[in-house]
Amino acid sequence: MQISDLPYPDPGVPDARSGPRFLVWLGLGQLGGQAKSLCWGLLHFSGVAGLPYAVGLGVDAVVDRDSGRLLLVGGLLVLLGVAISVGDAMLHRTAVTNWITAAARVQQLLARKTAELGSALTRRVAAGEVVAVSTGDVEKIGWFVEAVSRFLAAAFAVVLVCVGLLFYAPALGVVVAIGVPVVALAALPLLPRATKRADFQREKAGKATELASDTVAGLRVLRGIGGEELFLSRYREASQEVRKAAVRSARMWALISAIQVLLPGALLITVVWYGAALVVDGRIEVGELVAAFSAVATLLYPLRHFEEIAMAYSFSRPSAKRAARVLSLTRTAADAAEPQDGKPKNGKPEDGKPRGAEPRAIVVPDAPAPGGDLYDPGTGLLAPAGVFTAVVCGDPDLAGRLAERLGGHPVDDAADEAGSGAPVLLGGVALDELALDTARTLVLVQDKDPVLLSGTLRELFDVPASGAVGPGAALDAAQCADVLDALLQSAPDGVADPMDARITERGRSLSGGQRQRLALARSLVTDPEVLVLDEPTSAVDSHTEARIADGIAALRAGRTTVVLASSPLLLDRADRVVLVHEGAAVATGTHRELLQGEPRYRAVVTRETDAEQRLARMEEALTEIEESA
DSSP states (O other): OOGGGOSOSOOOOOOOSSHHHHHHHHHHTTHHHHHHHHHHHHHHHHHHHHHHHHHHHHHHHHHTTOHHHHHHHHHHHHHHHHHHHHHHHHHHHHHHHHHHHHHHHHHHHHHHHHHHHTTHHHHHSOHHHHHHIIIIIHHHHHHHHHHHHHHHHHHHHHHHHHHHHHHHOHHHHHHHHHHHHHHHHTTGGGHHHHHHHHHHHHHHHHHHHHHHHHHHHTHHHHHHHTOHHHHHHHHHHHHHHHHHHHHHHHHHHHHHHHHHHHHHHHHHHHHHHHHHHHHHTTSSOHHHHHHHHHHHHHHHHHHHHHHHHHHHHHHHHHHHHHHHHHHTOOSSHHHHHSOTTSOOTTSOOSSSSOTTSSOOOOOOOOOOOTTOOEEETTTTEEEOTTOEEEEEESOHHHHHHHHHHHTTOOOOOTTOOSOSSOOOEETTEEGGGSOHHHHHHHEEEEOSSOOOOSEEHHHHTOSOOOSSSOHHHHHHHTTOHHHHHHHHHHSOTTOOOGGGSEEOGGGTTSOHHHHHHHHHHHHHHHOOSEEEEESTTTTSOHHHHHHHHHHHHHHTTTSEEEEEOOOHHHHHHOSEEEEEETTEEEEEEOHHHHHHHOHHHHHHHHTOOHHHHHHHHHHHHHHHHHHHO
16 A cells, blocks of 8 residues: 555454554554565665674775775675665655555544544543544554564664674674663563553643643633633643643653663673773684674664664554544444454354454345334334424433434433433334445434534535535525625625635634524535434524524425424424423424423423422413313
């Protein structure tokens, strides 16, 4: 895989059982790139390892005044220089390719998982952790994957130098062969502590990132209530905690780096001292001493890769663990209940293969025939086909979870009262058993806080749609005339069509009501078979809300529409209203019927207090007594 071939046609099914397993899976998926990098690394480091011996041979040739041998040594040095230069250039090229392709594969996997889970992702994983995984963690994972081949080539060079010295200068070779493993492994006892400190630092950084993203997202509200300084002070505290953790982590890595400098220096001094004594005694030649000295000095370069691979693994392991945690999340509750190690509950492997090694064979049912009813067995809620159904819940959180369930997105929440876990049915077919793209084509859910992506208004409406509803009709139904005027006013000179006006990131330049109406228009353009709207008019005034309700009813005539709301204006336009109380559908009728005959419905819609409800019941009882008398 070359950089020009990205993105991957299919990034594959990762082994997300643990962070190390995920790293191994990534490495195995890049065997070709790793082999290229290893070969170029061997060429480069073999040239580096050969330099000391060439220098030693040259010194011996000078001492012996052998010009012919000196000329051959010069030619050998040229070849070694070419090998070092070409190998280094190509090693860097292939290593960077491995890094970028590994990071790109992880990003594609995360993007696919994000699209699969939708809004359920941030309910199961903190927003700061998602940001950390998709940015810094991806780079650290790629760093370790590409560093493996360079480390193997460097280890080969170290072994080559030590073995070569044993044959070229046995007396000094023994000293080097004993000292190099000590130098290479001296930092190992410090790695667990360094890794622990690095993990603590990244945990603090993730929390600070989450706090910063929450602050930016709610900046308009914070300014309205004067809470900027409070959140800024919290972020300052979190930032200082990150700084302190980073300093503690840096101290440990500085100690490891110091050891990697001190011990090789001590080994070099030992070799020079002992070698000089051997030369004085006449046991070795000057060229052998120079070769041994050059070999130990040269080893400082490949030995740095031992420190790098240790650092890369310690940084990438928690990053891979977080990525594996996100990638192991499943869309359905049934999948989530499956064991994550490829074994059933009795402990026997089903197929002997780890989960994630290959896609599981899943029988996906066919899409239901058009015109089927939407039914939630958990609550007993029924939305007949082609009917504008309104749903009233006393708890806004319960309404949000119910909307997710109706879209085929199960909510893994022990506190969920919006269902018993049974899948929602459309035309008798379970939504969460359908292919993801099929389910989302059939049922579209717009939540309470829809997101507007930056770009032009035309690009905003460039979404998969049936083509039956155009942007103009959707904008009219959502009462977006003032929104179009506002976009034109803020557009640069020369933009005459509001469809070419740009929307800023998340629509921050628009008011909450304007963003909500644009999001509603976008949902109407898609024209799905079933449209589920969760409080689509909560941020608009009552006059506009009434016209939006009429627009939705007219534009969605003959299509199944479910609106979760408690506004009388919306409820009065619905063909059918269902009251969901304590996780169950308890009453059905029109808005006026339920308002008169269902006290619980009236309490939610009119915001009556308990005292007012008791007073109303007493008045009804007195009226009945008077009529009977």
